[in-house]
Amino acid sequence: MTPADFAAVMSDNDAPFAPPGSTQEVEEGRVLMPKFDADGLVTCVATDAASGDVLMVAHMNARALERTIATGEAHYFSRSRQTLWRKGETSGHVQRVVEMRMDCDQDAIWIRVEQVGAACHTGRKSCFYRRIEGGEGGARLVFVDAERLFDPNAVYRK
Amino acid sequence: MTPADFAAVMSDNDAPFAPPGSTQEVEEGRVLMPKFDADGLVTCVATDAASGDVLMVAHMNARALERTIATGEAHYFSRSRQTLWRKGETSGHVQRVVEMRMDCDQDAIWIRVEQVGAACHTGRKSCFYRRIEGGEGGARLVFVDAERLFDPNAVYRK
Numbered sequence: 679m680t681p682a683d684f685a686a687v688m689s690d691n692d693a694p695f696a697p698p699g700s701t702q703e704v705e706e707g708r709v710l711m712p713k714f715d716a717d718g719l720v721t722c723v724a725t726d727a728a729s730g731d732v733l734m735v736a737h738m739n740a741r742a743l744e745r746t747i748a749t750g751e752a753h754y755f756s757r758s759r760q761t762l763w764r765k766g767e768t769s770g771h772v773q774r775v776v777e778m779r780m781d782c783d784q785d786a787i788w789i790r791v792e793q794v795g796a797a798c799h800t801g802r803k804s805c806f807y808r809r810i811e812g813g814e815g816g817a818r819l820v821f822v823d824a825e826r827l828f829d830p831n832a833v834y835r836k
Numbered sequence: 837m838t839p840a841d842f843a844a845v846m847s848d849n850d851a852p853f854a855p856p857g858s859t860q861e862v863e864e865g866r867v868l869m870p871k872f873d874a875d876g877l878v879t880c881v882a883t884d885a886a887s888g889d890v891l892m893v894a895h896m897n898a899r900a901l902e903r904t905i906a907t908g909e910a911h912y913f914s915r916s917r918q919t920l921w922r923k924g925e926t927s928g929h930v931q932r933v934v935e936m937r938m939d940c941d942q943d944a945i946w947i948r949v950e951q952v953g954a955a956c957h958t959g960r961k962s963c964f965y966r967r968i969e970g971g972e973g974g975a976r977l978v979f980v981d982a983e984r985l986f987d988p989n990a991v992y993r994k
């Protein structure tokens with residue numbers, strides 16, 4: 679059965695991954711055994727393969743992880759819409775995966791991507807367009823790298 | 837009242853931040869209004885200020901965020917121990933914060949840090965020491981950048 683065949687018969691809730699094993703197996707093993715949380719999700723950090731900047735933080739369910747591995751394009755699970763979400767399916771701003779990494783306890787994934795257009799729904803390249811600065815009167819946000827690469831009202835207009 | 841005074845009278849559950857406002861205020865404002873989840877946490881990604889590599893993904897509650905801003909050293913909330921956790925308090929492997937960024941919907945933070953020693957409890961510089969590789973027989977993990985910089989059995993021995 680090819681990955682494509684497998685994906686075709688797999689429902690959104692099927693998990694084609696091994697269940698988490700012992701700490702030794704999870705941390706030092708070569709078997710992918712993602713530790714999905716109570717909502718069935720792992721955290722995913724996407725960084726720009728060229729600049730190294732963090733573009734966004736999102737979540738993957740088993741289906742999104744399987745699709746990302748199989749297609750080489752980032753898929754997430756939208757918690758607000760409760761559905762599988764191929765990044766860029768509306769905007770065209772897809773993420774081509776250059777490398778995927780798993781963390782020690784297998785509950786977080788790091789993907790290095792080639793970002794087409796911009797990652798953030800506000801039109802910025804990265805979602806992290808504000809610096810947190812402390813100070814006398816308390817912390818505040820300062821806009822940096824906040825240029826809009828597209829007009830969200832035009833791209834997401836229904 | 838100085839930040840230190842403020843911290844001294846603040847209990848672990850106090851949140852010295854504005855509550856999340858409108859989408860416009862959250863996404864385009866200069867006021868820090870973290871969107872803590874049902875457990876009172878935001879996600880935090882720490883990257884190496886020199887290499888750009890993702891070192892770890894962890895969580896901050898209001899107290900950890902306040903302490904990180906006030907001290908310039910990364911503090912997290914340990915979900916397993918349910919307590920505030922100054923990174924490196926046991927191992928000495930502290931993280932000096934070079935820059936903090938907030939994301940568009942204010943539920944994720946990116947910190948660029950100078951990592952003393954190694955970030956991962958397994959002894960590696962980064963928690964992401966395994967690549968996810970797809971293929972015919974399904975996905976597997978391949979060790980990369982997995983050299984141990986310290987012996988966890990020696991560092992964490994009680």
